[in-house]
Amino acid sequence: MTKEFAPDLSVKLGRLHLKNPVSVCSGTFGYGEEFSDFYNPSELGALVTKSVTLEERAGNPPPRIVETPSGILNSIGIQNVGVKRFLEEKVPFLQTLKTVRIVSVAGSTQEEYVEVVKMLEGTKGIDAVEINISCPNVKEGGMSFGVSAGSAAALTAAVRRATAMPLIVKLSPNVTDIVEIARAVVDAGAEILSLVNTFRAIAIDIKTRKPALGAVTGGLSGPAIKPLALFHIFQIALKMDVPVIGMGGIMTGDDALEFVFAGAHAVAVGTANFIDPFTPLRIIEHLKEYCRLNNVLKFTSLIGEAKKQIG
Amino acid sequence: MTKEFAPDLSVKLGRLHLKNPVSVCSGTFGYGEEFSDFYNPSELGALVTKSVTLEERAGNPPPRIVETPSGILNSIGIQNVGVKRFLEEKVPFLQTLKTVRIVSVAGSTQEEYVEVVKMLEGTKGIDAVEINISCPNVKEGGMSFGVSAGSAAALTAAVRRATAMPLIVKLSPNVTDIVEIARAVVDAGAEILSLVNTFRAIAIDIKTRKPALGAVTGGLSGPAIKPLALFHIFQIALKMDVPVIGMGGIMTGDDALEFVFAGAHAVAVGTANFIDPFTPLRIIEHLKEYCRLNNVLKFTSLIGEAKKQIG
Amino acid sequence: MRKCEMGDGLFEFEIECLQIAEHATPGQFVQVRPAESGNPLLRRPFSIAGVDGKNLLLLIKQVGQGTSLICRKECGEHLDVIGPLGQGFPVPCEDKKYLLVAGGYGIAPFIFFTARHRHAQGEILYGAKTKNEIKFFAGHFSDMTSSGWNVSCITEEKIDGKSGLVTDLLEKDLCIRSEYEAVYACGPVGMLRKVAQIAKNYNLPCLVSMESRMGCGFGVCLSCAVPIKTVGTPVYRLACCDGPVFRSEEINWEKL
Amino acid sequence: MRKCEMGDGLFEFEIECLQIAEHATPGQFVQVRPAESGNPLLRRPFSIAGVDGKNLLLLIKQVGQGTSLICRKECGEHLDVIGPLGQGFPVPCEDKKYLLVAGGYGIAPFIFFTARHRHAQGEILYGAKTKNEIKFFAGHFSDMTSSGWNVSCITEEKIDGKSGLVTDLLEKDLCIRSEYEAVYACGPVGMLRKVAQIAKNYNLPCLVSMESRMGCGFGVCLSCAVPIKTVGTPVYRLACCDGPVFRSEEINWEKL
Numbered sequence A, B: 001m002t003k004e005f006a007p008d009l010s011v012k013l014g015r016l017h018l019k020n021p022v023s024v025c026s027g028t029f030g031y032g033e034e035f036s037d038f039y040n041p042s043e044l045g046a047l048v049t050k051s052v053t054l055e056e057r058a059g060n061p062p063p064r065i066v067e068t069p070s071g072i073l074n075s076i077g078i079q080n081v082g083v084k085r086f087l088e089e090k091v092p093f094l095q096t097l098k099t100v101r102i103v104s105v106a107g108s109t110q111e112e113y114v115e116v117v118k119m120l121e122g123t124k125g126i127d128a129v130e131i132n133i134s135c136p137n138v139k140e141g142g143m144s145f146g147v148s149a150g151s152a153a154a155l156t157a158a159v160r161r162a163t164a165m166p167l168i169v170k171l172s173p174n175v176t177d178i179v180e181i182a183r184a185v186v187d188a189g190a191e192i193l194s195l196v197n198t199f200r201a202i203a204i205d206i207k208t209r210k211p212a213l214g215a216v217t218g219g220l221s222g223p224a225i226k227p228l229a230l231f232h233i234f235q236i237a238l239k240m241d242v243p244v245i246g247m248g249g250i251m252t253g254d255d256a257l258e259f260v261f262a263g264a265h266a267v268a269v270g271t272a273n274f275i276d277p278f279t280p281l282r283i284i285e286h287l288k289e290y291c292r293l294n295n296v297l298k299f300t301s302l303i304g305e306a307k308k309q310i311g
Numbered sequence C, D: 001m002r003k004c005e006m007g008d009g010l011f012e013f014e015i016e017c018l019q020i021a022e023h024a025t026p027g028q029f030v031q032v033r034p035a036e037s038g039n040p041l042l043r044r045p046f047s048i049a050g051v052d053g054k055n056l057l058l059l060i061k062q063v064g065q066g067t068s069l070i071c072r073k074e075c076g077e078h079l080d081v082i083g084p085l086g087q088g089f090p091v092p093c094e095d096k097k098y099l100l101v102a103g104g105y106g107i108a109p110f111i112f113f114t115a116r117h118r119h120a121q122g123e124i125l126y127g128a129k130t131k132n133e134i135k136f137f138a139g140h141f142s143d144m145t146s147s148g149w150n151v152s153c154i155t156e157e158k159i160d161g162k163s164g165l166v167t168d169l170l171e172k173d174l175c176i177r178s179e180y181e182a183v184y185a186c187g188p189v190g191m192l193r194k195v196a197q198i199a200k201n202y203n204l205p206c207l208v209s210m211e212s213r214m215g216c217g218f219g220v221c222l223s224c225a226v227p228i229k230t231v232g233t234p235v236y237r238l239a240c241c242d243g244p245v246f247r248s249e250e251i252n253w254e255k256l
């Protein structure tokens, strides 16, 4: 085999075909257009938009971001333009892209999710929806949909009935048993899982002695959470057979490989986009190079190696 | 007030009186004696021993430790000398100390915990027991006692019946709702809570494509988990009225203050002991200095400031 | 990259980057990466203090971990910079007079502004904590003067028995002069708030350059929210791409 | 601290620390902190390669993040070091001969050993990857020779048509000589395993210095477990305080 062979990086996630296994995390890539100054998002295997809600949302009061050791804590509060403006202003750009375009959907009630998904249904330029179940559930008193198997499954089933599009459910890691939730949403119709969302966290400002974020509680992302994210993905890989998009602290190609060996079928870059917007492209190159150096013809043969090895 | 006034750092945790609010975490300070080359452990407000089980334990196969961004992942496997040798070989040194000496107890069954506690009962040199409920529960199929309110409460109640000593329960953060577990163990007789234990995590070795730890899964500690630990402590401070020993990534005096403002009545230093064995003493000095500079006469007035401020 | 320490933790950096130097306008900023290793993770924003051919001038004050790491870099080392970012100050009208108010390193965008807009003229009011700071900028101040801008300084530290805030200078100046087209301000938020108030009292349009914690600097993380005056539900605009320069009456100062 | 690059990412450090220098014995190690900022968090262990008055000699090979950070430190910078730690090699008997086997930077403790025990004598077998490595240590080797130790080297890279492993040298040496009291070895685990096997074949006592990931270096974290031969339940000993020097027949090589 010559050194210059082109490894096949493509991967199938349920009904979605990605030309390479590198996507970007919701909330870290805007609506796609913001990155076109840096590179053409069509180079990505997939992209996920900022979560979209029924009504426009202003977001939380500042400060919205604090740095912690190897991590960042955010409380953006799903600031977004709302589904109507999204369809009018943001989808036209998505339609120009040659990649898998995933729209993240959020809401405070089951009805809100369903309504947003119905409005997206049948729109050119949208290939799949990702349900962000980490939003506070207003009806259940502020806990998020994603922390109870019952509410996560009910929400998934309702959205499933509302759309024929490929359905991704994005799991919250703030649970005792991720596999319980994962099974519930897959049984309810999720075709692909994506995880992890951020970890609940706070920081205190020593000077004011108050919580450092305007919204008090935030979500931790970045390299600090990588070993925690890997744990959750590995649990699912050990016990279930479902395509998983892995994320949480991926900064380098080696980080991405860790997720793949742990069982992720594809990976998504989040916080790293803020620091080096070219991270996803560097990772695609790294994976290609890794496959070449290790004579891996098909990227997919690397998925879940860590599981195979412990039997 | 002169600059040289001596602030009162003492704090009462239930029936325990600490001369200062700085302790050390179980498993990071050996049995106390190991640090006497560096300083006299009597300078600490309290100390907690490595968890002791009924029988001696050899621990897990190596590698037992891996570094992750701003954190370390360990799978020691409660290697310890067993309660019998502990009483014979380790307690005599504890008896020489002038500080609050807390013995951490672990086990695979409720009966094991109870038996160990009974053997410790009435021993000179032991001021309290801390129940480590993050151990895998053999009877309930390997999940730990600490992740279900029911098993955590049952274990606490059983230990409570077995001892008249002050009872600390150390909580696992790997749960959906820490307050639910905290309430259950306090109702069952815990006088003091200590948290957090490590977070479940894994790392993959890129070269072997296998889990990097011999035992596959490990626990994450160090600065990476600080914002997560603070979240859990803050939740308890908001909703309960129980003395809390806070820990998780404390490296500096400012870190300790964050925990205190979030609601911890005392703090414990863990991973930092490995890197700079003098960390606890530096933190005591820092707290003293902070009180002096801010005209704080009694350290205890700082506890939970973040809660007061958000009302 | 070349750097030079001016003293008191203040550094002047010269960075070769044609791409940025060509497109930069006064009031825009760049995002500098403090550490490859990832602690701290995020880039740090700095106003562009000037361009010189393909070089970029920055003034960086050491205040925390990120700025310390940047200021510790050696001459010749590569600095990872993204920019130019944000909306700068509008181009001044040739026949109008402007009042530029700066506090501390807030002078940075005005060094660029006055160098770029030699045709315009007006007054620069500069407030510093210490008299040292005034010395550091002596060279820049004389450049400004020769570009037709008049510079007045004040310090919180007493010089010849006098001390005060830049907003005191502003009050005094506006008391006696009224020919200004607008006030442009850059500095700590407390100063900006007061400048906005004073400009309003004198019925002058006022533009302020707002600082905010920034996650990305290019409009995707939504962390740099600046509260905007509205009735009803709060509205935020982004310091990194809607700003950092805002009209002062737009801003909801009470929520800051 | 003073450092000097020997080449190929190998550095010699001289650190002033009377406290450690006074008490150190050959085979002991120190724990060096790579970064104040905490990435990586843990200290890194290095064998003490010698003491000179109040100075400590270390040989450090750059292999990853921690060693790179240490090797990037400037002369004169302070190095945060804890030690001396662990149990070294036992003091040799004056009238006995010893066979010291080293691979790569595993030569470090033997530089100290031969300098300290000038009265003892014997053979040093040194294996390296490249011929450069042998050049780096030329000075140390001639010191050893003048202390009465005989040095033989071999490289994996061909020199004058010859190449091989240090264990090949060992086999050859033991074939023709049998007067040794014991074999002491330090190097990569694969080499140690083979040395232990060969020594066993020749019925010679063998001590090996084991590497292990270390969390603390002073016996509290229990992360440096070395599997010990037993029947039934596994037993571990701690590389940092029971070792790093162990009797080779104690070690359960299969579990490594």
Ligand SMILES: Cc1cc2nc3c(=O)[nH]c(=O)nc-3n(C[C@H](O)[C@H](O)[C@H](O)COP(=O)(O)OP(=O)(O)OC[C@H]3O[C@@H](n4cnc5c(N)ncnc54)[C@H](O)[C@@H]3O)c2cc1C
Residues within 6 Å of the ligand: C029, C040, C044, C045, C046, C047, C048, C059, C060, C061, C062, C063, C064, C065, C066, C067, C068, C105, C108, C210, C211, C212, C213, C214, C244
């Ligand atoms: C548009 C813009 C232009 C700027 N131009 C310059 C410039 O020309 N020269 C210059 O020296 N600095 C400038 N700054 C400020 C500079 O970005 C901060 O000083 C720097 O990010 C601090 O990083 P650090 O890691 O050293 O401090 P940190 O350790 O992050 O923080 C130190 C202290 O500063 C506070 N702080 C940090 N960042 C901010 C912020 N963005 N806003 C308010 N408070 C903050 C923290 O709360 C903390 O109290 C500018 C900021 C913005 C937003």
Ligand SMILES: Cc1cc2nc3c(=O)[nH]c(=O)nc-3n(C[C@H](O)[C@H](O)[C@H](O)COP(=O)(O)OP(=O)(O)OC[C@H]3O[C@@H](n4cnc5c(N)ncnc54)[C@H](O)[C@@H]3O)c2cc1C
Residues within 6 Å of the ligand: D029, D040, D044, D045, D046, D047, D048, D059, D060, D061, D062, D063, D064, D065, D066, D067, D068, D105, D108, D210, D211, D212, D213, D214, D244
């Ligand atoms: C008792 C003892 C004495 C030592 N003496 C010396 C010496 O004199 N000179 C010298 O240069 N080095 C010595 N070492 C090895 C040195 O400690 C490691 O090379 C160093 O810790 C690597 O740190 P790093 O951050 O650069 O590499 P890392 O990024 O941590 O790791 C780089 C690679 O090395 C592997 N690795 C890291 N640490 C160890 C370890 N302890 N054991 C096995 N593999 C490891 C990793 O798995 C990885 O593949 C000694 C080690 C021990 C335990």
Ligand SMILES: Cc1cc2nc3c(=O)[nH]c(=O)nc-3n(C[C@H](O)[C@H](O)[C@H](O)COP(=O)(O)O)c2cc1C
Residues within 6 Å of the ligand: A025, A026, A027, A028, A050, A051, A074, A076, A078, A104, A132, A170, A196, A197, A198, A220, A221, A222, A223, A225, A247, A248, A249, A250, A268, A269, A270, A271, A272, C215, C221, C222
């Ligand atoms: C600033 C910010 C905004 C985010 N917004 C969203 C969002 O709108 N919807 C969502 O599902 N996840 C959101 N996330 C979570 C990310 O998609 C991702 O799950 C998480 O950050 C972990 O990946 P990372 O560590 O690589 O960033 C956000 C994360 C950050 C840092």
Ligand SMILES: Cc1cc2nc3c(=O)[nH]c(=O)nc-3n(C[C@H](O)[C@H](O)[C@H](O)COP(=O)(O)O)c2cc1C
Residues within 6 Å of the ligand: B025, B026, B027, B028, B050, B051, B072, B074, B076, B078, B104, B132, B170, B196, B197, B198, B220, B221, B222, B223, B225, B247, B248, B249, B250, B268, B269, B270, B271, B272, D215, D221, D222
């Ligand atoms: C090497 C190691 C061993 C530990 N052993 C124990 C133990 O035996 N019992 C226990 O309750 N906690 C144990 N812990 C958890 C610590 O007590 C502490 O809860 C945790 O490390 C968080 O604090 P830190 O981030 O400051 O280390 C251990 C932690 C480490 C790193």
Ligand code: FES
Residues within 6 Å of the ligand: C213, C214, C215, C216, C217, C218, C219, C220, C221, C222, C223, C224, C238, C239, C240, C241
């Ligand atoms: S800093 Fe990220 S949107 Fe402004």
Ligand code: FES
Residues within 6 Å of the ligand: D213, D214, D215, D216, D217, D218, D219, D220, D221, D222, D223, D224, D238, D239, D240, D241
């Ligand atoms: S390294 Fe911590 S016990 Fe050996």
